Amino acid sequence: MTAYPRENSGELAAFERIMSQCERGVLRVALRLLNNPQDAQDAAQEVFLRLYKHLGDLDAARGYEPWLYRVTVNVCRDIARGRRCSVALAEVPDPPAPQPDAYHDAARAQQREFVRRGLSCLGEKERAALVLRDVEGLSTREVAGILGSSENTVRSQICSARLKLRDFTGRMMRKRT
Amino acid sequence: MSCAKFETDIALYAGSDLAAGRIPRIESHLAECDACRALAAELRAEQALLGELRDQPLEDAMLAQVRQRVLAEVGVATRQPSRLYWKLALAAALVLTAILVWPRHAVKQTPAASNTAQAEAGSVPAAAHGAAPLARKVRHRRHGRTPAPQPGPPLLVQFVTDNPNIVVYWLVDQKPQGD
Numbered sequence: 001m002t003a004y005p006r007e008n009s010g011e012l013a014a015f016e017r018i019m020s021q022c023e024r025g026v027l028r029v030a031l032r033l034l035n036n037p038q039d040a041q042d043a044a045q046e047v048f049l050r051l052y053k054h055l056g057d058l059d060a061a062r063g064y065e066p067w068l069y070r071v072t073v074n075v076c077r078d079i080a081r082g083r084r085c086s087v088a089l090a091e092v093p094d095p096p097a098p099q100p101d102a103y104h105d106a107a108r109a110q111q112r113e114f115v116r117r118g119l120s121c122l123g124e125k126e127r128a129a130l131v132l133r134d135v136e137g138l139s140t141r142e143v144a145g146i147l148g149s150s151e152n153t154v155r156s157q158i159c160s161a162r163l164k165l166r167d168f169t170g171r172m173m174r175k176r177t
Numbered sequence: 178m179s180c181a182k183f184e185t186d187i188a189l190y191a192g193s194d195l196a197a198g199r200i201p202r203i204e205s206h207l208a209e210c211d212a213c214r215a216l217a218a219e220l221r222a223e224q225a226l227l228g229e230l231r232d233q234p235l236e237d238a239m240l241a242q243v244r245q246r247v248l249a250e251v252g253v254a255t256r257q258p259s260r261l262y263w264k265l266a267l268a269a270a271l272v273l274t275a276i277l278v279w280p281r282h283a284v285k286q287t288p289a290a291s292n293t294a295q296a297e298a299g300s301v302p303a304a305a306h307g308a309a310p311l312a313r314k315v316r317h318r319r320h321g322r323t324p325a326p327q328p329g330p331p332l333l334v335q336f337v338t339d340n341p342n343i344v345v346y347w348l349v350d351q352k353p354q355g356d
Contacts, residue, residue: 012251019247023240032230041243048247112233115226133192134227140194159188166219 015052018064023048025065025136026072032131033076035120039083043075050075069136069146073128080124110176111169118168126161133158180206183213191220265344266337273333 026047030040050071051064058067119127125147132143133154140158144151186203189195195203207214336345 015251016248019244023243024235027235027240027243028231031235037239041239041246044243045246045250048243049250052247052251108229112226112229115223116230130227133194134224135231137228137231155189155194158192158194159185162188162192162220162223163184166216166223169223170219 011055015055018051018055019048022064022068026068029069029072029131029136030076032116032119032135033073033127034079035116039076039079043072043079046075047071066142066146069132069138070148073132073146077124077128111173114169114172115165117172118165121168122161122164126157126164129154129157130161130165134162180210180213183210184216187213187217188220191217192224269333269335269344269346273335276330276333279330 023044027040027044030043030047031037034040034043047068051058051068058064119131122130128147129143129149132138132146133140138146140151140154143158144154147154149157183203183206186195186199187207190200190203207217330351332349332351334347334349336347338344
């Protein structure tokens with residue numbers, strides 16, 4: 001078992017507060033990066049255990065989100081490398097075809113599903129950059145800080161990811177029609 | 178088919194990531210190229226869908242499970258007794274043992290012992306009273322007249338709680354011996 005240095009109930013309360021504030025973001029990013037609820041939960045658990053372990057080392061004034069996002073990306077990368085499971089188009093079952101009476105909503109949900117699948121087909125770095133920038137809405141600078149890259153590198157990654165995602169969803173839509 | 182040389186900039190433009198100095202060139206191209214305008218529209222639609230992914234609600238059960246697992250592990254970890262805890266517990270046990278095995282009755286001095294004490298104090302020569310030069314052992318014999326009951330030393334009771342920071346000590350007066 002990991003050794004946790006603090007036993008102070010006040011710090012435990014602070015930890016719980018931070019976790020309740022950030023758990024949705026961490027789990028959402030993990031879910032988008034891993035595309036698997038169970039793995040995402042495992043990742044989120046690991047992220048918060050690391051937060052607890054390093055809580056005293058972090059600067060609260062700078063906010064915990066950048067650190068949490070960085071750890072989330074790293075933990076998800078480790079989990080993804082461990083399982084080495086890429087989602088191939090042929091392996092993914094098609095979502096159900098929309099019913100005529102709720103066609104618009106269902107068509108929108110189907111498009112979201114294609115985008116979600118498309119994300120899982122992107123490379124590791126491009127997916128992380130796109131999820132942080134376009135799903136989480138962080139600035140390019142923030143994404144660069146989290147990923148430890150330059151802003152130019154991040155711009156290049158998200159540009160490439162957007163075009164690949166657009167190609168993927170286009171292919172899926174044509175396949176559907 | 179969009180113009181390949183503009184694709185990169187259009188992808189950045191659609192997400193508001195294009196450098197300000199390059200925007201006029203792209204906008205003027207989009208104004209005259211249908212294919213690139215279509216590409217920009219598709220990319221913007223994709224941006225909207227990605228944004229919707231963020232707004233999709235997470236299942237509360239998933240969040241609750243993560244929270245429960247984390248707090249369980251952290252809680253278990255914080256309840257692990259530290260080395261200091263064990264040292265304090267050992268010290269408390271030693272104190273308690275010492276209190277319990279301590280002689281429960283006051284030593285009543287015998288006359289010989291009194292003389293010896295006086296002799297040691299130098300007030301009366303020991304040989305003048307015919308007493309042993311030094312009484313090394315003083316024995317208390319219980320038979321015969323028993324001394325007045327004396328209350329025993331207080332008993333230290335230690336309550337250890339789940340929280341290692343909280344240990345309750347309780348001093349209990351013992352009943353006088355010989356009742």
